[in-house]
Amino acid sequence: MSCAPQHPRSPFLLALRAGTQSSHKALEQRLPFFDARFDLHGYRALMQAYYGFHAPLETLLVGHQESARNKTPALTRDLQALGLSAAQIDALPLCSALPVVADEACALGVMYVLEGSTLGGQVLKRAMAERLGLDANNGGAFLDVYAGATGANWRRFLERLGTAPASSQDAAVQAAIATFERFEQWLDDRGVLLEPSRTGH
Template identity: 70%
Template sequence: MSTRPTPSPLLLALRAGTRACHTALEERLPFFREGFDVAGYRRLLSAYYGFHAPLELTLAGYQGVERAKAPALVRDLLALGLSAADIDALPLCQALPAVEDEARALGVMYVLEGSTLGGQVLKRAMAERLGLAPDRGLGFLDVYGAASGSYWRAFLERLADAACTQAAQAATVQAAIDTFVCFERWLAQRGVLDQANTCTTPHAGTRATNPAAVLGQ
């Protein structure tokens, strides 16, 4: 029998609000693309760093340092051959989702914390496909190690305890969508994503006029 607690209304709203974003991004990420190699992985993690490092600074007042993932990215990049100077010189994303209150911080955190769940799948796949090891390039994908489940459950409890006014809930969901949108745009700009339709809702018009999108291809 499952002992999973009933999802909070806020979690259900976040899942419903970001499902399409997750699917769109997952389809564009190159992890499972034929020919994806360690050099591609290094480029991808470098781009991840450019998003996580500045975004985590804006979250500093809302989450403890133990949830910061940029340090794991730095360790991975060093293990994959970048120097500290190379890492310092990596471009950093300027168009970040705004974090101006607890409600929005929770939405941003939902995306970053949730990505650790997919990380479990990716960690195993990248170990197998790229021959990487926990101390050689897989630290970010398994950032919480054996504590992954307890970190996620603790975050879900925080969501469940969060203010549940309609306005706060809407702000949290919007921040989560913004995070996916900003991240996808940033990765695309860094040239590490496949071409595809995106979840960028502000471009909904573009999608509608894209024949492939209309045909659902």
């Protein structure tokens, strides 16, 4: 994978990465994308649950991130392509146990998780194209939300991280961990995750 730019590794980025590595791994292993039984129905249920997390969380990020980074429009488009009406999308359950976005430090931690997911999204986009025939027009827009701008958007986010004061690092890491935990909890509550691995790997 070459989406991660060879950018000078800021201590801030390294702290976020180290702090969330095990949460990322845990979530990745419970997401059903690569499960043998995963089909379009499962994918649609999963994207509905994603919507229920991203939509209210992006509302909390208003004022902290450019609206061009909002991923809810792509999720809406995917759900419509997968057969949901606008009314059905409006009626989807929304997560209320969200990470707290009290200040810029928290926002950076939350954004790290949401922006980083566009990197993993590149892997998922290709896998879902292969396995489910998905593309940007029939339900797969979210997984490639920035399309050709994925690398550039990530680099711009890293530049912003690079200018953040070291004093906000701990709060950002805690917010990033909380984002992973709450996302996993929400997806679990919606019944769209695999059982946790018993081996702990």
